[in-house]
Amino acid sequence: MKKIFLIVLSFLGTELNAQIDNTMYGLYRILNPTSVQLASMDPLTGVITTIGPANTLSIAINATGAALNPYNMSYTYQDEDSWLSVDLQNGTVLNDVTVTLPNTIGDFNNFRFNTADTSMYGLYSQVVYDPLTGIITGDMRLATCDLTTGAVSIVSPTSIAQSYTMTGSAIDPYLMVYYFESEGKFVGLDLYNGQIYSDPMITLMGNGITFDNFAYSCADTTMYGLIMDNGVKALGKINVSTGVVTQLPTLLDFDNYIMNSGGAIDPANLVYYFQTMDSTGIKLVGLSLLDGSVVSQPVISSNGNYFDMYRIQSECYQAEATRANPASASIQEQDVSVKLYPRPVQEELHIVASSPIEEIEIQQLNGSILYSQMPNETSAHISLSELSPGMFLVKLKTKAGSESYRFVKN
DSSP: OOOOOOEEOOOOOHHHHHHOSSOEEEEEEEETTEEEEEEEEOTTTOOEEEESOTTOSOSOOOTTOOEEETTTTEEEEEOSSEEEEEETTTOOEEEEEEOBOSSTTOEEEEEEEETTTTEEEEEEEEEEEOTTTOOEEEEEEEEEEOTTTOBEEEOOSSOOBSOOOTTOOEEETTTTEEEEEETTEEEEEETTTOOEEEOOBOEEESSOSEEEEEEEETTTTEEEEEEESSSEEEEEEEOTTTOEEEEOSOOOOBSOOOGGGOOEEETTTTEEEEEEEETTEEEEEEEETTTOOEEEOOEEESSSOEEEEEEETTTTTTOOOOSOOGGGGGSOOOOOOEEEESSSBSSEEEEEEEEEEOEEEEEOTTSOEEEEEOOOEEEEEEEOTTSOSEEEEEEEEETTEEEEEEEEEO
């Protein structure tokens, strides 16, 4: 019998609702004098508002990715050798940890934050030299990085590609799949085991040569990107199973797109954003997900400054995995229902399960354990009156296995 988890839980409290919106955050890089600040931007007007003190963030930037964690209200990016986590509200540095790689000659790039499990995934690559044959090969694997310690851990048991194309990366948090492009293929990697989930050849229907700068939309579970042919010709969407790219109706004529910004999607207004540069300066272009038409294109910089690696706060917020871990099939098969209430938690969290609960842990989103007990009963009542407001995890262990759920404490 298939293992079933019934979750009755409200993730949004009134207080948290007020904080999460469609604000766009990124790094504002001023060239003269050189400085980097966290900033927000109104995508309709292009007005940039800096957050926090100037000249406090690292100037060196790994332009292959960034993370916006809406659960702990932080923005994280990588400089030359460390992760910097910055408070979205006041711009102060919350964490600055050195990136620790499995091998000193390796790299961790093309990373994306997964809102379903609050982890950063990316591609770990290294060059492998065989002294017997003299052959040099590339070894590339899916990996994850702990943003609180900087430790990079390999997920893939074997190499999954020789290289990747700098056209972006994206995560489907429902299917738990990480996507990138490699040698003409649109490759999906299983986040549970690091193995190839799908890898069809990319086929463009109609105009265009390449499909670039892609981003996943949790609003309609579709992957969107730019169809390119000596410039941006249209917005398109790709079938990740077949690799077929379908062009949206509106034809475009932009000379370029700025690669180190990435694509971002506003799930409320169904708009895809990218940056382009022309004689007037740098523009933030918004395209409708319905027909690919231009809905906004304000000039955001005419003096050579940049607004990079932007992320929208509500993008894939509170997405939950709908595809179970394939390894869970080996767990003893039985029905287990779990109910957590009230919604949200005020003073006490009540947990009821159809099977005895062997262990309960209350954790912060970074994994720190705040509370644990082993009730060995089908119900538990935990006082959280001393817990500060915010979002937390409850990890439950029953005879069917372990599962974690988010909850909000008001």
